[in-house]
Amino acid sequence: MKDTCNAAAQTLTEVLAKFATAGTVAGIEPFGSGHIHDTYWVKTAESTSPDYLLQRVNHHVFKDVPALMENILLVTAHLRNKLAATPEANPAEEVLTLLPTRQNQAFYQDGDGNFWRMFLFLQNTRSYDLVETEQQAFEGGRAFGRFQALLVDLEPGLLHETIPHFHNLQSRLRLFDLALVHNHEGRAQETAAEIAFVQERAETMLGILTLGQEGKLPLRVTHNDTKFNNVLLNAQDLAQCVIDLDTVMPGYVAYDFGDAIRTTVNAAPEDEEDLAKIQVNLPLFEAFTKGYLQEAGTFLTEKEIESLTMGVTLLPFIMGLRFLTDYLGGDTYYKIKHPGHNLQRARAQFRLVQLLEEKQEHLGAIIQKTAQNCRLTAQGQS
Template structure:
């Protein structure tokens, strides 16, 4: 079925007035397909329509229930404390005509729809401390507002998503299978994995499992998952499909992975990948301004562990997909996943060299907030 016919069928099954002929690709996500649709009436809101990759998110009903729980919780929190506009600061799911918040079309694809938040923007690369600070505030506030949801209430949409032991096992299986015949060409990358694999398993150590509380977290805190307004002020956290239980350091680490890098996630010229420390400091200030309201000391101590883990783990995932023949992440050219993996390993190694200094910056900022937050 042609995509325009699919979209026409889908739109007819949602409670909306979207103009099908206005559909255009939107965003830069690796997993789902997103389309922007104009409202057929000039006075109405526009829409975002997403085709869910149900090969990755295999339980669409539970996935959608997670998103509904989280968005309703956030909207209630904002309404109760009068601190913001729930319609602008939280994504709004649009129900299908059968009352569910997703639709399965005649060819088996699953879709969901949101109201489009106008006059907002996102960045793949952070360029100013103001942007980094606002991103930190957004994710810190997001975690804080969800901190009263008990662990276990969210469905685990992707089991072992940030479990590095599981990711390393996937890599080992990919090496053993060597499906695309690429293992011999990635010896340097595999050497990095071997050298640091043990130290990266911090969050699976029994002592840390006992000491660190599980929280409801975002699990995919790339900076482009924060929408900023026209003044570069944080407005809304988006892409909520991976919201489930985890450690706050996972969110912190993934955000730092995308904020501190002076280039892109898939930079080919590794010399362009440097650490923008002013952006790190700004993000920490913004994040702790909100997150210090609920974080325990053990969680603060774990933040830099997350900042090391996430680029390492993302590199492992890209490398695994490259070895498997590029079956998971969307790629734009041959070798794209290997290029991504090399960029993330480079970022990890640079962060590892600066980890102690960066942790001191976190602790210093936390101490400066203590009188106001404790």
């Protein structure tokens, strides 16, 4: 075990040497709660030198890492340029900064085929896996709404599709059907209720995709992974920076809104085992919606605003479907902490879908009222 730890430390040290860092490394430790990449906080000894985040990119999930990194360079440059022209903005603090390699590349590929990248570490920031206050919810909504608004003039077609058909429900359902056929270790037999849950709702949940295919919803540059912990807040719990840009690509705004709501209004973790603890916090929903529409309401079409309600149930449904598909296929995508972890995650997401379905009409009314208020406020300021 000691030899394994020493080998891992040596690998990290060798990788660090490939990047144009400043200062003396004082420590390297695992960082964050992400499911996909391996992330390390690189601390430096000197107060004049920044700390860094080093990541080994999961190239089994993101099969074209160079294309992914091109997206990140394009998006961060666009955000930085837009903020530079905005009074009181601070691009260095509000946009992720990639650190180049000593060969001036955006990433380093080691001899084993692993891809590595580094970001400047944003000091005095925090993220939350669970939303604790309405202020936090509002700031999360404001952060993602502003992110979309700043990118509204970036042509979606310039971005690579880093995970093809990521939120495409038709594609997800096809993968689900394949996993059912594969039926790893006979797992379909123990998940009959979850399989029926998916099949009962599959057609209804295709609404956003259908509207998009009919040209009634425009493609935008969207984040596509708007978990609340992908917003960094400052010491005053004000939104500072949207992070985890791996899935920024063309999409529909309702995807971002729905995924953010999924992790904002539920007080329980996304893998909560006790389904009775899963609830929908309406004040948090209202606060997030207000923050989001305050920023994004200026460019959204009426049809996009209507679609937000559909996104609220669609995204936890898709996440539950993805967890269930991975479980049926043998747990090959998500990191798991124990056997059955993906099934536990799927059950938690499906319970959230049920609760959101029960409140869907009320949630839609909140969205419409908030959008109207934001429009009136904007008209009063013009």
